[in-house]
Amino acid sequence: MDGLDPVIARHIPADAPFPSEGYRVANWIERFCYLTGSFAGQPFRLLPWQRDLLVDAYELRQDLFGRWKRKNRMAVVCIARKNGKSTIAAAIMLYHLVADRADAQRQIIAAANDRNQARMVFDAAKQMVNASPKLSAVCDVQRDVIKFKDSTYRVVSADAGRQQGLNPSAVSLDEYAFSKNADLFDALTLGSAARNQPMTWVVSTAGPDPDGPFAKLCETGERVNSGEVNDPTLFYRSWGPRIGDTVDHTDPDVWKACNPSYEILNEEDFRAAVQRSTEASFRIYRLSQFVRGASTWLPHGLWGELAREDTLAPGDAVVLGFDGSWKGDSTALVACRVEDLRVFVLGHWEAPQDDAHWRVPMADVRDALNEALRVYVVRNLVADPYRWEETLDNLEAEGFPVEAFPTNSLKRMIPATQAVYDACRDGRLTHDGNPALARHIGNAVLREDKNGARVTKEYAASRRKIDLAIAMILAVHGAVMWREDNPGFINAAILATWEDDTGAVFTEGLPADMAGVFDD
Incomplete structure (x- = not known):
């Protein structure tokens, strides 16, 4: 290792398999950085996987002139959430700000698709500086920049319009999986071309788009690792399943394999998350597995398992879900019995596939609504009030309980989707086996983004209808909310009495101590 920088060389163990600046990076982090969050104030002690990551990513190679330089210009890390990716990224960027010997006047960038996400890594770095007596003595921490001598560490984001004209020596790009395009990535990587040994860290959880820019970057990394593609400047590491791999997302051994920090994580949190989260969400965030945005909403076969032979009786207490249209689509009316969250289709009007001029029979729909409200x-x-405002206003004026629920409201649809998914997974929801409803649920796909998960068509112009699924979600979510608001209710169907031809009063189904309630 003749000619190697002596400051870097003295950190390399004698039995090291190859020379790496990563040993110095790791030792510097443990000497000067402190943890944040739940472990705030504690010295940064790298986990084995973190130290191995640094050593491998900062491998050194001799160039044609015999000079030792970093082999990699880019490190791509695909890792599940809760493994401390923002913390390690912040510590790495502080190393480049203060201790990087490859550049004298350094420009360090914390970047992400939106400014709030970009600030997560930057704010972690600020906390580390403030917690470290030695770093705080030499760094000037301001709101949007950390300065060390003539070097700076600042935040940029795709939505801030400040990514052009930069000349970064080191970059951390966070949650790239949720970027719709590569504009920010290109601006940052192309802007560092004049630097001596620039280093870009792309650290992200997998996302809902296996065709997006981060997924393509990960695919390239896999090909580099397999030898299929020759790119000596790209380092790639992932613990999650590859695109298309089939793993049991409920298996603790899978959780452990996909989470390198699993030994310090809470297994009970994983058990709770796998129950309350959608399968797609769990695979993305806890396994770092790319899941196509058009993934089916419910696990295969689950809806069929929830079918029950039953009929809705007059007088049953229900919540109705209604999703209307007026042409070329379908309109749906679904009831959810409050007592047991059993779903029944009360009305469905769908455009024939070969009739582009079809119109919803609005009078028939109104009759069905009135019939349901009467029975x-x-x-x-x-x-959903869209195009049905007048009908709904008239019903409300007649004294019926009407709740407008715009299905294009993410703030409302996301928790409603989750609540109904939970009811299905827990077996609390059952249904009457209506084949059209089953078809619409099969057509519904799950869209995942930074806001959460909700059901939608596979694409806007798709003729695969989902209106019954939407109406079902509105009905079930409404029933769940009503039950929570009325924890002591007794179902009207149980308390209802009726007379036969002789005038006898029936109380069948009442508890024994309530049998005399209607004697008078």
Whole structure:
């Protein structure tokens, strides 16, 4: 290792398999950095996987002139959430700000698709500096920049319009999986061409788009690692399943394999998350597995398992879900019995596939709504008001409980989708086996983004209808909410009495101590 920088060389163990600046990076982090969050104030002690990551990513190679330089210009890390990726990224960037010997006047960038996400790594770095007596003595921490001598560490994001004209020596790009394009990535990587040994860290959890820019970068990394592609400047590491791999997302051994920090994580948190999260969400965030945005909403076969032979009786207490249209689509009316969260289709009007001029028979729909409101005890009619405002206003004016629920509201659809998914997974929801509803649920796909998960069509112009699925979500979510708001209710169907031809009063189904309630 003749000619190697002596400051770097003295950190390399004698039995090291190859020379690496990563040993110095690791030792510097443990000497000067402190943890944040739940472990705030504690010295940064690298986990084995973190130290190995640094050693491998900062491998040194001799160039044609015999000079030792970093082999890699880019390190791509695909890792599940909760493994401390923001913390390690912040510590690495502080090393480049203060201790990097490859550049004298360094420009360090914390970047992400939006400014709030970009600030997560930057704010972690600020906390590390403030917690470290030695770093705080030499660094000037300001709101949007950390300065060390003539070097700076600042935040940029795709939505801030400040990414052009930069000349970064080191970059951390966070959560690239949720970027719709490569504009920010290109601006940052192309802007560092004049630097001596620039280093870009792309650290992200997998996302809902296996065709997106981060997924393509990971695919390239896999090909580099396999030898299929020759790119000596790209380092790639992932613990998650590859695109298309089939793993049991409920298996603790899979959780452990996909989370390198699993030994310090809470296994009970994983057990709770796998129950309350959608399968797609769990695979993305806890396994770092790319899941196509058009993944089916419910696990295969689950909806069929929830079918029950049953009929809705007059007087049953229900919440109605209504998703209307007026042409070329379908309109759906679904009831959810409040007592047991059993779903029944009350009305469905769908455009024939070969009739582009079809119109919803609005009079028939109104008749079905009025019939349902007359026959059943309707606790709430939860309806998307689009194009049906007048009908819904008239019903509300007549004294019926109507709740407008715009299905294009992410703040409302995301928790509703989650609540119904949980009810399906827990077996609390059952249904009447209506084949059209099953088809619409099969057509529904899950869209995942930074806001959360909700069901939608596979693409906007798709003729695969999902309106029954949407109406079902409105009905079930409404029933769940009504039950939570009325924890002591007794179902109207149980308390209802009726007379036969002789005038006898029936109380069948009442508890024994309530049998005399209607004697008078």
